[in-house]
Amino acid sequence: MGLVFSIISQAFPPKSKFNVEDIPDLSGRVVIVTGANTGVGKETVKALLQHNAKVYVAARSQDKAEQAIQDLKEQTGKDGIFLKLDLGDLKGVKASAEEFLSKEKELHILFNNAGVMVPPIDQVTTQDYDLQFGTNVLGHYYFTTLLLPALIAGAKSSPDGKARVVNTSSSAAYFANTIDFNTVKNTAARKKKGTGSLYAQSKLGNVLFANEFGRRYADQGIVSTSVNPGNLRSDLQRHLSVFERTFINWMLYPTSFGALTQLYAGTSPQGADMNGQFLIPWARPAALPSGARDPKLGEELWKWLEEQVAKV
Structure with missing residues (x-):
């Protein structure tokens, strides 16, 4: 009953107490948003530009x-900067x-926003990982850890002494209790x-990953959070059937709503104290999904991720 109530409360959240207008001035802050050319990522960049951040628009398609x-230039008068990023290719990452x-020597905020949802089962990454795990988890892990020197430098130069990494998850995290490492590469089990x-x-x-990254680097000023952005009308639904899209459309919100929770984690004064927390719509801290509460599983995942990129 607790899980059902939690999912319903996230699907139909109360009015947000945090709005784009509450974002502080971000002059001098360097930010990367992955998957920034569309949907929630694009809305996130828009809000950051409106508040004077220097924003890199990381995407696969130039x-x-x-x-x-x-x-975004037409809407905000500010320029984003293109950064080519293909999360499905480790060498490209x-x-x-x-x-x-x-x-750049400093990175103050990293939004690991990009994602792939329910593509055809035959789609895999360049290195033959499951497309969803390879893109959503492994690609972002590698990108984030490669940027660690800039994040640490960004923390040192930030007024609050913190650099923030915001990882976009989903309410789907509640429906997985563990990681089956036999299914993250292109196998019959997958x-x-x-x-x-x-x-x-x-x-x-x-x-x-968000929890383990925050645990490992909190003492160097890193604040790592994960968020469920909400049920949103976005490009993520492109792999759903017409029937599936029609069925869920009534419970979907505009992508501008989805940007609120990750912007809250990434920019608000309160976000500086949220290391290891999971946030839900709209801009509310919540209990971790049950599968994410085992620190040993986080350590096991981290070890596996390290092994995958050791020879890239």
Whole structure:
């Protein structure tokens, strides 16, 4: 009953007490938003630009990102900066981090916002990982850890002494209790598990990574959170059938609502004290999904992630 109530309360949240207008001035702050060319990512960039942040629009498609940057320029009068990032290719992730570090010494806020939801089961990453786990978890892990020197430097130069990493998860994290490491690469077990369960597993992975990253680097000024942005009308639904989209459309909110929770974690004064917390719509701290409460599982995931990128 507790799980059902939690899911319902997140699907139909109360009015937010935090709004875009509450974001403080971000002059001098350097920010990266992954998956920033569309949906929640684009709305997040818009709010950050409106509050004077220097924002890197990290996306796989340069054409789509540049169109988004032009749209945002027209809306805010400010310029985002394109950063090529393909989270489904570990070598590409490394190249993207190196490109950023060649331009910036400090990173104050990282929004690990990009994600893939229920693609066809035959879709995998360049290195043959499950597309959802490889993109949502492994790609973001590698990108974040490569950027760690800039995050630590960003923490030192921030007024509150903190750099923030906000990891976009989902209410789907409540439907996975563990990580089956036999299903995160392109195996028969993976295909048997099914794309919906693989999605939930990847969203649990986002929370576990956020917790473990925050535990390891809190003493260096890192604040790592994970969020459920809410049920939103976005490009994430592109792999759903027409029937599925029609069925869920009535309970979906505009993407501007979805940006609120991660902006709260990433920019508000309160967010500086939220290391290891899970936030739900709209901008509310909540209990961790049950599968994310085992620190041993977080350590196991971290060890596995380290092993995957050791020879990239």
